[in-house]
Amino acid sequence: MTRLLVDRATHAAALSSMLGDRAAIVAATSDIDPPIQLAQWLGQLGKLYGVPYRYLIPHDLLLPDESIRFFQLDESWIYALIEGACSIGHASTTQATQHAATSHKLHAVAQAPKLVDGAAVPITGFVLRSQVVPGWPKLEIVPFDANGTELTLIRRDLLSPSILFYLVRGTIDHVVLREPAIGLHSGIDIDGEKRLRYVTVPTAAPAGTRAGDQLANVAAAPGFRDGGNRVLAVDALASAIETLLVANTANTAPDGQPLPFTAAEFGLEMVEGTQAVTCQSGTGS
Amino acid sequence: MPPEPAPRAPTALTDPDTGTIIFIASCRPPLPDGDYRLTVTQSASNAAKGPPPGATFDESYVNIRRFVVRGERFAVQQAEIGGVFPPSASTGEYGNVLPHVVIDRATLPWERSAGDAADSSWLALLLFDESDPVPPTLTIQVGDLTPAAFAHAEGATPTASTLPATTLSYPNLTLGYGEFPWQQCNAIDIPVALFRAVAPGVVDLPWLSHARTITPADPTRMGLASEPGVPVETSVVLGNRMPQPNARCTVHLVSLENMAPLLATGDSYTSVPIVLPGGGDADFVRLVSLANWSYRSVDPKQSFTEILKGLDAADDFRVLGIANASTDPVVANALAMGHVPLDHQTRQGSRTVSWYRGPLIPFAPPGTIVVPQPNAANDGLATADQALRYDPDTGMIDLTYAAAWEIGRLLALQDSEFARALYDWKRSNTQAVVEAFERGVLEQQMGAALGIDAVGLAAPQPMQHAIASFIARRLAPHLTGKGTER
Numbered sequence: 001m002t003r004l005l006v007d008r009a010t011h012a013a014a015l016s017s018m019l020g021d022r023a024a025i026v027a028a029t030s031d032i033d034p035p036i037q038l039a040q041w042l043g044q045l046g047k048l049y050g051v052p053y054r055y056l057i058p059h060d061l062l063l064p065d066e067s068i069r070f071f072q073l074d075e076s077w078i079y080a081l082i083e084g085a086c087s088i089g090h091a092s093t094t095q096a097t098q099h100a101a102t103s104h105k106l107h108a109v110a111q112a113p114k115l116v117d118g119a120a121v122p123i124t125g126f127v128l129r130s131q132v133v134p135g136w137p138k139l140e141i142v143p144f145d146a147n148g149t150e151l152t153l154i155r156r157d158l159l160s161p162s163i164l165f166y167l168v169r170g171t172i173d174h175v176v177l178r179e180p181a182i183g184l185h186s187g188i189d190i191d192g193e194k195r196l197r198y199v200t201v202p203t204a205a206p207a208g209t210r211a212g213d214q215l216a217n218v219a220a221a222p223g224f225r226d227g228g229n230r231v232l233a234v235d236a237l238a239s240a241i242e243t244l245l246v247a248n249t250a251n252t253a254p255d256g257q258p259l260p261f262t263a264a265e266f267g268l269e270m271v272e273g274t275q276a277v278t279c280q281s282g283t284g285s
Numbered sequence: 286m287p288p289e290p291a292p293r294a295p296t297a298l299t300d301p302d303t304g305t306i307i308f309i310a311s312c313r314p315p316l317p318d319g320d321y322r323l324t325v326t327q328s329a330s331n332a333a334k335g336p337p338p339g340a341t342f343d344e345s346y347v348n349i350r351r352f353v354v355r356g357e358r359f360a361v362q363q364a365e366i367g368g369v370f371p372p373s374a375s376t377g378e379y380g381n382v383l384p385h386v387v388i389d390r391a392t393l394p395w396e397r398s399a400g401d402a403a404d405s406s407w408l409a410l411l412l413f414d415e416s417d418p419v420p421p422t423l424t425i426q427v428g429d430l431t432p433a434a435f436a437h438a439e440g441a442t443p444t445a446s447t448l449p450a451t452t453l454s455y456p457n458l459t460l461g462y463g464e465f466p467w468q469q470c471n472a473i474d475i476p477v478a479l480f481r482a483v484a485p486g487v488v489d490l491p492w493l494s495h496a497r498t499i500t501p502a503d504p505t506r507m508g509l510a511s512e513p514g515v516p517v518e519t520s521v522v523l524g525n526r527m528p529q530p531n532a533r534c535t536v537h538l539v540s541l542e543n544m545a546p547l548l549a550t551g552d553s554y555t556s557v558p559i560v561l562p563g564g565g566d567a568d569f570v571r572l573v574s575l576a577n578w579s580y581r582s583v584d585p586k587q588s589f590t591e592i593l594k595g596l597d598a599a600d601d602f603r604v605l606g607i608a609n610a611s612t613d614p615v616v617a618n619a620l621a622m623g624h625v626p627l628d629h630q631t632r633q634g635s636r637t638v639s640w641y642r643g644p645l646i647p648f649a650p651p652g653t654i655v656v657p658q659p660n661a662a663n664d665g666l667a668t669a670d671q672a673l674r675y676d677p678d679t680g681m682i683d684l685t686y687a688a689a690w691e692i693g694r695l696l697a698l699q700d701s702e703f704a705r706a707l708y709d710w711k712r713s714n715t716q717a718v719v720e721a722f723e724r725g726v727l728e729q730q731m732g733a734a735l736g737i738d739a740v741g742l743a744a745p746q747p748m749q750h751a752i753a754s755f756i757a758r759r760l761a762p763h764l765t766g767k768g769t770e771r
Contacts, residue, residue, distance in 0.1 A: 018722050019719075051644070056644065058641050059625040074650050080690045080693070081692065085694060131376075131592055134375075186385055234489035235488035238492050267523070277590055279596070
């Protein structure tokens with residue numbers, strides 16, 4: 001009986017020392033990976049999902065109206081964030097020790113979505129605060145690194161209706177912001193003329209011309225209906241464009257016959273080109 | 286010190302190259318909306334020559350099936366409006382822009398007809414300026430498009446229509462299958478003179494609608510869900526009127542179904558009389574409004590390129606920090622590195638100002654984690670206070686990582702499912718440690734008896750093998766009585 005009590009006391013002491021022994025914990029838990037649910041949640045948190053706006057942009061001066069700001073992600077900040085998230089439920093030193101011995105796995109799953117072929121790369125991105133964000137909801141964004149390679153998107157989100165948050169793998173050097181092709185708009189030129197576009201490309205066209213490019217120095221003159229209401233005489237404009245296209249062999253079948261001019265060709269001719277703007281990140285200080 | 290490089294302004298790109306767009310004159314549905322009757326007739330007769338009496342027959346069997354192709358007529362689902370330009374509620378340089386609407390259903394404009402010779406689209410965009418003025422949008426019932434009394438609810442007794450006596454709506458409107466006079470719709474009443482001035486002429490109708498098939502090179506760039514190479518089919522309706530500069534204008538997507546006889550004719554836009562069904566000239570024309578939006582056209586500084594070129598280019602857009610001209614190197618450095626001084630209420634209740642910096646920083650961070658660690662063993666952070674940094678020179682506290690730790694903890698506590706999953710994972714770790722310990726004790730206690738020594742804690746096999754061999758070689762003979770040993 002005495003021996004049993006002695007054994008129990010010895011075992012209790014041994015167990016508590018083992019629960020405080022990092023090497024033993026690491027050995028015993030080596031094959032227990034965090035479940036997928038934890039991995040997903042921490043992966044999202046690693047991309048800053050859920051972090052309130054004020055924690056990201058703590059001061060309005062950091063991101064004034066009509067501005068774009070490039071940034072690098074501070075992995076130390078993410079480390080502290082994940083540590084905080086995984087700290088819940090610690091009530092004793094034993095639990096803290098166990099956490100310290102196993103938390104590297106939690107940090108690993110939080111980083112997993114941001115790796116390229118298993119290797120860590122810098123995570124960078126930009127915040128754009130502009131009227132462009134609500135005005136062009138399908139805004140096309142192409143991020144490049146310094147070598148001109150397109151980077152992979154990690155997160156694209158609106159932090160508010162007018163603030164776009166964009167995160168990529170790799171070091172962003174410049175980004176092309178483009179009007180969405182779906183939003184191609186139509187109209188006449190600012191100078192009141194309507195420059196024409198090639199429907200078919202004649203051999204006489206400059207080298208490299210593609211269908212849809214504008215003809216040099218060929219413009220129709222749009223007319224308006226009477227009454228000063230700025231109502232376009234659409235049919236007359238369509239006829240004028242058709243005549244000019246035929247005259248420039250820009251809507252012609254291979255056998256030289258003019259192709260039909262329909263609402264499709266008219267739609268193409270009325271398109272005002274989409275615009276694209278490049279924003280270049282600085283080299284840093 | 287080298288001269289500072291001039292800030293690089295955003296530059297316009299000259300060669301956008303993304304996928305393809307195919308323009309299509311019209312995308313007509315195989316079957317227009319309407320009631321259909323399918324009749325199948327089968328005739329059978331005795332074709333033999335000189336059939337015996339009683340064997341002649343010549344009969345027909347007719348089978349009739351009816352079906353309806355339904356389309357939208359008095360309202361369209363807002364989800365089908367894929368986009369409008371100029372953007373709704375926007376302000377921009379739209380003086381030379383014809384408004385357009387992109388409809389996600391490629392066939393919608395041709396599912397009904399304006400009733401002209403070319404069978405043109407029933408949809409049209411009418412633009413109204415503040416000074417026209419803009420006709421108010423009325424919420425009416427479909428029956429209010431006809432002068433006759435109609436039932437205002439299912440099964441109700443017909444009561445008078447609200448269509449004013451001098452307003453003309455769609456002549457000879459008849460409701461199809463599944464369309465009821467009590468359905469709600471939006472409409473606008475346009476003065477006849479304005480209608481004549483701004484509605485497209487009959488000759489314009491075929492030009493104002495077309496379909497587009499867009500194949501984006503990389504849909505993720507636009508935040509589209511579709512796969513690369515999968516075309517997006519849309520139809521586009523163009524307006525025919527430019528907005529008045531510096532004025533608010535409203536665009537209505539209206540139905541012109543069978544209205545072609547009321548539109549101006551010829552290239553000189555000759556007006557036609559708009560006569561009420563009972564005789565006499567109409568004062569107003571009532572049209573169904575399927576969608577509307579408004580925008581403001583202003584100076585040319587508001588185009589896509591101009592807005593982006595006008596972006597604040599301070600310090601190469603690089604610094605997510607506050608531009609400052611402080612001569613104090615500590616302050617200047619901290620601000621330029623993205624730190625912000627914020628009010629800080631300390632645990633003791635006193636108030637001070639401390640530094641904070643978000644996760645988005647204006648310089649390349651070191652590749653390693655630099656959060657202050659409480660000890661060299663890399664034990665992680667057990668409390669937020671462990672991540673506080675204190676600068677003895679200035680007396681300022683840096684809350685950056687403490688705040689990050691705290692918000693991470695709050696986010697985790699907010700999500701009970703995550704909290705439970707984390708708890709389960711930690712418990713499974715504890716269990717693994719305890720199991721390993723139990724194995725170790727058993728092996729220590731019984732190892733000598735089983736003839737094994739120095740067994741690892743983590744590997745269960747030696748123990749099991751030892752027990753198995755103990756049972757087989759030493760215990761079994763006594764139990765089965767066949768033993769010869771000893």
